[in-house]
Amino acid sequence: MRIFSSILIITGLLFAIAPAANAKTKIFACEPEWASLAKEIGGDKVETFSATTAMEDPHHVRAKPSLIAAMRKSDFVICSGSGLEIGWLPVLLQSAGNSKVQPGNIANLQASSVVHLLEKPASVDRSQGDIHPEGNPHVQLNPHNIALVAKELTARLSQVDAVNSAYYKSQYAVFSEKWQQAIKRWESEALSLKGTPVVVHHMSFTYLNDWLGLTQVATLEPKPGVPPTTGHLEELLKTLNVHPAKAILRSSYDPDDASNWLSEKTGTPAIKMPYTVGGNESATDLFGLFDSTIATLKGATGDK
Ligand SMILES: [Zn+2]
Structure with missing residues (x-):
């Protein structure tokens, strides 16, 4: 009896130590678009967590205990990178002490590292409040970038969770086929937007x-990350009176006061764009994000 009990205890211990064969790979995404992409590729083999919602500014996030706990449990991390999360991601990674997902590891994917980075400065300079010192990190609004990240994510997930490698590859094949078809549709729908002058917050x-060939004529922020000033807006007003724009775009998390002020003065519509998954009611996944982005732009510019 005693032997039998011992066997039971030892067997129980072994089950407690060994990872369950059907345990899901836990993916920590810094932004909703990457959580959404991880769901497309990972399907029911992964559990995703997004550190931010579409209503939160991903440049400025508090490294709160719940985020540290999620990071500690994670098997994979996917973020925009290129300095977007510089104020909080390194703190989370350090506090969580999870060796699997540290920078440089295969389970730490920076989306901007696999796309062609725009606005890359000749040298890194954080002076004067510029929060894009390494180039522009907001890479998700070109669907060709999403395709590149999807490919890299699939390759890495297939290594991190090799047992499910064939599953991830088949999920990718299905996603990729649908995505390429959708890109063709979006590009055809957006042809008329080419050259449209826009102001962005x-x-x-x-x-x-x-991607779409829109012409950005001005930014409400005098420098990336520096809030609009009265002086800067007055200057913009003069410029726009001479060279009018068709829309003033802001993201789902940008404050609306500056764009509304400029809209009232110029008659140019101020538009809240979905920006990421969850940014409006239609952007429930990546497909919805781009459907809604193009529909919003065409609605704003009078090209419905
Ligand atoms: Zn930014």
């Missing part, structure tokens, strides 16, 4: 403008 739409 923050440099959040650089990749969208680049």
Whole structure:
């Protein structure tokens, strides 16, 4: 009897120590677009967590205990990178002490490292409040970038969770096929937007403008991360009176006071863009994000 009990205890201990064969890979995403992409590729083999919502500014996040706890449990981290999360991600990584997901490891993917980075300065300079010293980190609004990140994510997940490698590759094949079809549709729908002059609050739409050929004529922020000043807005008003724009774009988390002020003075519509998954009611996933982005732009510019 005693032997039998001992066997039971030892077996129980072994089960407690060994990871469950069906345990899901826990993915910590810094922003909602990457959590959404991880769901597309990871399907039911992963559990995703987004550190921020579409209503939160991803440059400025408090490294609160719940985020540290999520980081500690994670098997994989995916973030925009290029300095977007410089104020909080390193703190989370250090506080969590999770060796699997430290920078440089395969389980730590910086999306901006696999795309062509725009606005990359000749040298890194954080002076005068510029929060894009390494280039523009808001890479998610060009769907071709999403495709590149999806490919890299699949390759890495297949290594981190090798047992499910075939599953991730098949999920990717399905996603990729649907995504490429959607890109063709979006590009055809947005043809009429080419050359449309727009003002942006923050440099959040650089990749969208680049993709669709929109012309960014001004930013409400005098420098990335520096809030609009009265002097800067007065100057913009003069410029826009001579060279009018068709829309003033802001992200789902930008404050609306500056764009509303300029809109009242110029008659140019101020538009809240979805910016990421969850940014409005239609942007429930990545497909909805781009459907809604193009529909919003066409609505704003009178090209419905
Ligand atoms: Zn930014």
